[in-house]
Amino acid sequence: MRRSQLFTKTSKTTPADETVRNAQLLIQAGFIHKEMAGVYAYLPLGKRVLHNISTIVREEMNAIGGNEVWMTVLQPKDIWEKTGRWDDKKVDNWFKTKLANxxxxxxxxxxxEPITDMLHEFVSSYRDMPVYIYQIGTKFRNELRAKSGLMRGREFLMKxxxxxxxxxxxxxxxxxxxxEAYMKVYSRLGIGDITYRTYASGGIFSQFSDEFQTLSHVGEDTIYLDETKRLAVNKEIYNDEILTQLGLKKDELVEKRAVEVGNIFPLGTKYADDLGVYYTDEHGKQQSIIMGCYGIGISRLMGLLAEHFADDKGLVWPENIAPAKVYLARLGEDPAVVKQADELYDSLMTAGVEVLYDDRPAVRAGEKFADADLLGIPYRVVISDKTVAGKFYELKARTSDTAGQVSAEELRKALGINS
Incomplete structure (x- = not known):
């Protein structure tokens, strides 16, 4: 992608109405646009990051047998009445609407409710099971107070x-x-070492559910962590009886703030029973179906990663979720410089390396370098009169303070291009 074709711009100032780092950086860098409190639009570079996170989650869900679907946002009232959840006294944080009629x-x-109800058409026998269905789509939540940027919104992307x-x-x-698949996701995102499986309340379905909590100074949750066992307990169920049951010792636990980046719940047979979805076993007897639900907030992860992978200059994305691998900065409009920069851009893109090419003619070097840092793209490559004359490229990793001079072969090697 060429910067000259990108309609978004970076800003030198942080938005005054945002108090958390993830929203400040993502708006300043032109990754998102704030529509209203808790509602953000994803701009071209932000959409790429969101897509890359989704791809990692999708790959791990497919690996354990998940079937991806795309469910509707609008849901009929009657199936929610059957499970007793239409009443606002039971579920009070969702939006409802009416058709013209x-x-x-x-x-x-x-x-x-809608996924379980759909299985009326597809599940009747033990031969039809087990079934694992997932989606990655937009959810809506009528939060009383949306806050923390992407980490608590009224409209968000979820698996x-x-x-x-x-x-x-x-x-x-x-x-x-x-x-296990969840921990693979977090490891691939670069936060596996600070993400912990955490015991939490199982509500009406079981004694426990499992949360996946990532340590963060902006975390809204408090957990008590056994760093040796890599297990934690949410503050909401933290007491001596629970600790004894789990084999944890209070003096071996440390209190930490954390962000919930995923959860898994056993659901028992409630929803399938309430909606009349059963299967017939090998003996011809009708049996109840046991359910579980498993959530990961994709857009919340993007907000957390923006908080975690950042410094005083801007974002510092890991390679596998960055909007591009290379920020190619062309300095000057000399024909030889333009020719070499264009050729390198085409060559890298052909090799499968995603490039954000800063080909803007009237922008100074310092501004281009500042943008490269703010956007957090892993590698910056500079082509200028000096590099053309010296027959080298200037290469700098986003995580490094210094740039080096490399040959074409060394550049390809540094960027992981084999041929």
Whole structure:
């Protein structure tokens, strides 16, 4: 992508109405646009980051047998009445609307009801199971007070998976497999070492559910962490009885602030039973279906990563989620400089290296370098009169304070290009 074709711009100042670092940086760098409190539009570079995070999550969900779907945002009232969750006294933080004919609808907060109801068409026998269905889509939540930038919004991108198992053993096996897949996601995103499986309340379904909490100074949750066992307990269930049950010792736990980046819940048979979805076992007997749900906030992860991977100059994206791998800065309009920069851009793109090419003619070197730092792209390559005359490229990693002179071969090697 050429900067001259990118409609967004960076800003030298942080937005006055944002108090958290992730929103400040992402708006300043032109990754997102704030529509209103808790609602953000994703601009070209921000959409790339969101896509890259989604791809990692998608790959790990596919690896454990997930079937990806695209469910509707609008949901019928009747299926929520069957599970007892339409009443605002039961679920009070979601949006509802009406059709022109007065029919009431829910606006997607979660999808246990519609996905379970859909299985009427596809599940009747034990041979049809187990089933693991997930989606990556927009959710809406009527938060009383949206805050923390992308980490608590009224409209957000989420991966939610629902498992349908024949018995408890089958459910438990997948539940653990999904927990392992979650840790693979966080490791690939560069936060695996500071993300912990955390015991939390299981609500009406079980004693415990599992949260995945990433340590952060902007975290809204308090957890008590055993760093040796890599296990934690959410403050909401923290007491001596629970610690004894889990085999944890109070004097070995440290209190930490954290951001919940995922959760998995056992759901028992409630939703399938309430909606009348059953299967017939090998003996011809009708059986209840055991469910689980598994969520990861994609846009919340983007906000957390922006908080975590940043310095005083701007964002510092890991390579696998950055909007581009190389920021190519062309300095000057000398024909030889333009020719070499254009050729390098084409060559890198052909080799599969994503490049943001700063070909803006009237922008000074210092401004281009500042933008490269603010945008957080892993490598900056400079082509100028000096580099053309010296037959080298100037290469600087975003994580380094110094730039070096490299040959064409050394540049390709540094960028991981084999041929």
């Amino acid at each position: 007065g029919t009431e609808l829910g606006v997607g907060l979660t999808h246990e 939610d998976l629902y498992s349908f198992s024949r018995d408890q053993k089958e459910h438990d096996a997948f539940y653990e497999k999904c927990a």
